Amino acid sequence: MKAFTFSLIFLVLISMIFLLLYFSHQFEFSYVEEKRKQFEILELERFLNFVRSDFENFLEISIARALSSIISYEIENGKFIDDVNLRINELFFNASLFSNSSSLMQDSNFNYYLKRINLVYPKINVKINSSNITLKHFDSFTIIILINISIQVERDETSLQKYFEIKKKLKIIGFEDPWYVINTFGKASNQILFYPYLINNFTKLILIGNGNGSVIIGKSFVSNDANQIINLANKNEYILVTNSTRNIQSVVNNFKGLILNYQPEINVNVPYLINSSATTLVPNNTLILLYPQRNLVYNVENLVKSLQNQYCFPSLEGASFLDRLEGRFFVSNKFVFENNTIGLECLINKDYLIQQGIFVDETRTNIDYLYFSNFSITSYKIAGFENFYLDDRITINNLNHLQFYQVENLIE
Numbered sequence: 001m002k003a004f005t006f007s008l009i010f011l012v013l014i015s016m017i018f019l020l021l022y023f024s025h026q027f028e029f030s031y032v033e034e035k036r037k038q039f040e041i042l043e044l045e046r047f048l049n050f051v052r053s054d055f056e057n058f059l060e061i062s063i064a065r066a067l068s069s070i071i072s073y074e075i076e077n078g079k080f081i082d083d084v085n086l087r088i089n090e091l092f093f094n095a096s097l098f099s100n101s102s103s104l105m106q107d108s109n110f111n112y113y114l115k116r117i118n119l120v121y122p123k124i125n126v127k128i129n130s131s132n133i134t135l136k137h138f139d140s141f142t143i144i145i146l147i148n149i150s151i152q153v154e155r156d157e158t159s160l161q162k163y164f165e166i167k168k169k170l171k172i173i174g175f176e177d178p179w180y181v182i183n184t185f186g187k188a189s190n191q192i193l194f195y196p197y198l199i200n201n202f203t204k205l206i207l208i209g210n211g212n213g214s215v216i217i218g219k220s221f222v223s224n225d226a227n228q229i230i231n232l233a234n235k236n237e238y239i240l241v242t243n244s245t246r247n248i249q250s251v252v253n254n255f256k257g258l259i260l261n262y263q264p265e266i267n268v269n270v271p272y273l274i275n276s277s278a279t280t281l282v283p284n285n286t287l288i289l290l291y292p293q294r295n296l297v298y299n300v301e302n303l304v305k306s307l308q309n310q311y312c313f314p315s316l317e318g319a320s321f322l323d324r325l326e327g328r329f330f331v332s333n334k335f336v337f338e339n340n341t342i343g344l345e346c347l348i349n350k351d352y353l354i355q356q357g358i359f360v361d362e363t364r365t366n367i368d369y370l371y372f373s374n375f376s377i378t379s380y381k382i383a384g385f386e387n388f389y390l391d392d393r394i395t396i397n398n399l400n401h402l403q404f405y406q407v408e409n410l411i412e
Contacts, residue, residue: 040156040158044153044158044160045160047121047124047153048153048160051117051126051128052151052164052166056166058108060168061108062105062108062109062110062113063092063145063170065104066102066108067172067175068104069105070087071175071176071325072104073097073098074181075178075182078182079182079327080178084322084325084326084335085133091105092105092109093109095108095109095111124153124155125153125155126151127151127152128150129150130147130148130149131147131148131149135322136322136335137320137321137322137335137340137342138169138337138340139342140313140314140315140320141172141314141344142169142171143169143172143321143322144168144337145169145170146166148164148165148166149164149166150162172321173194174193177189177191177346178324178325179372184353184358187356190310192312193309193311193312196311197302199404202300202405202406202407203289203299203300203302203407203410204298204299205297205409206281206298207259207277207281207296208295209273209274209297210273210274211272211291211293212272212273213271214292215271215293215383215384215412216257216290216384217288217289217290217384218288219238219285219286220239220284220285220286220288221239221285222282222283223241223242224243226247230250235254236256237256239255239256239258240252241258241259241278241282241284242279243262243279244262244265245260253268256271257272258271259272259275259290260272260273261275261277261279262276271292272292273295282297283299286299287299288300289383289384298410303406303407307347307349307385307388310349310368312346313345313346313347313396314343314344314345315331315341315343315345315395315396316331316341316394316395316396317330317343317395318345318367319343320335320342320343321344322335323335324344329370330373331344341396344369345367346367348366348367348368350362350366350387351387360387362387364377365379365389366388366390367390367393367401370391370393378392379391380392380402380411380412382410390405
């Protein structure tokens with residue numbers, strides 16, 4: 001009997017040990033499996049976030065190409081498109097514009113991206129569903145791309161899905177403005193170029209003196225060295241800034257104009273102005289405006305560059321870049337994002353238009369959206385410039401155009 005009891009107890013203990021070992025093994029297996037799944041999900045989550053980032057970069061490139069496709073279409077056909085967002089979606093999802101295949105979009109469309117990422121990462125199945133794209137303006141020089149997407153990634157039996165609201169910014173600097181091509185019948189063009197200087201630095205009053213002669217613009221040449229002055233080439237392009245006319249009488253009237261510290265010692269036949277501190281106040285090799293009738297000298301370097309390069313600026317009224325693609329002259333609410341100022345205005349270089357054989361209205365404002373439109377407006381001639389007129393319409397910072405471009409004291 002004792003032997004039987006002992007055997008029974010032994011069997012129970014052995015069974016308990018085996019059960020303990022079995023459940024311990026099962027627990028260890030489950031733990032390892034759970035950790036494996038967690039690691040798998042973590043890896044998929046990292047990959048999903050990578051896909052999102054990669055898709056955003058692709059989106060920026062794709063929309064830039066889509067915009068270029070639209071611009072090319074408008075330039076080639078001489079007409080504006082009907083709806084920017086409608087055509088952007090057609091280009092992005094179908095690689096076509098007005099049902100015609102777009103060469104720029106063949107490797108930059110949505111389906112191409114989806115195929116490419118699954119080809120590059122064959123062990124993970126990637127699915128992307130998206131809403132339509134909406135383009136708006138974040139500001140005058142920045143487009144914001146709005147799109148909602150869901151990304152699903154699968155590997156073996158593990159799947160992960162997330163939803164994203166994407167807002168991607170795209171600069172428009174460097175894009176061609178089809179406005180100019182269409183409004184000049186293909187003879188002129190203009191790129192969207194941002195003014196690279198401080199907005200309030202178009203002109204600067206340098207000095208006030210006593211002058212005689214007509215208003216002129218020229219490059220300053222500051223020197224008191226007679227030999228240097230006498231030997232300077234192309235004197236008729238420079239406004240000489242020097243102490244006096246002593247020792248340089250033979251060349252004084254060869255310059256475009258004079259700014260002197262002291263009264264001239266000979267008869268001067270070119271515009272001039274006297275200020276006892278001229279040689280210290282006027283910067284060398286700078287475009288200046290000499291206005292003897294008003295006894296003023298202005299630094300106009302940045303204003304001249306703005307005209308020559310047809311720089312663009314934020315505007316309250318001027319059509320935004322996207323508005324321009326639809327043929328508008330004035331900004332609309334269609335592309336406004338968060339009530340930001342999105343309008344755009346560029347300075348027209350009328351001399352450039354004339355060189356292209358285009359008839360210009362010399363007395364009309366050089367603000368492009370007003371110049372090309374039929375909007376009735378009064379324009380004022382800016383002294384010293386041949387074909388430069390501005391109006392007094394209000395623009396940003398509660399300034400009119402004369403004030404914004406700092407020429408309110410330079411009206412003829």
